[in-house]
Amino acid sequence: xxxxxxxxxxxxxxxxxxxxxxxxxxxxxxxxxxxxxxxxxxxxxxxxxxxxxxxxxxxxxxxxxxxxxxxxxxxxxxxxxxxxxxxx
Numbered sequence: 001x002x003x004x005x006x007x008x009x010x011x012x013x014x015x016x017x018x019x020x021x022x023x024x025x026x027x028x029x030x031x032x033x034x035x036x037x038x039x040x041x042x043x044x045x046x047x048x049x050x051x052x053x054x055x056x057x058x059x060x061x062x063x064x065x066x067x068x069x070x071x072x073x074x075x076x077x078x079x080x081x082x083x084x085x086x087x088x
Contacts, residue, residue: 012069016076024077030070036063 019027032040043060046052052060 012072012076015073016080019073019077019080021081024080027070027074027077028081030074032067039063040067 040060040063043052043056043063046056047060
């Protein structure tokens with residue numbers, strides 16, 4: 001595991017440790033805002049076509065990273081909700 005991955009894991013662990021069953025359920029149910037989803041699709045198409053300018057590339061990379069982080073937190077939330085301790 002490289003240093004960047006280890007740092008991200010530590011950050012996610014810190015945030016994941018604050019989840020309650022209620023907040024975990026809200027994260028699991030979280031869906032993207034339609035306007036954000038539309039913008040992400042637009043940027044993805046431009047990326048595939050190789051026509052992103054520098055500002056768009058930065059925006060696209062940020063959206064992808066944020067999406068990955070949310071997906072990781074949703075995975076941790078599902079695990080929390082499935083754990084036997086959740087019933088305590």
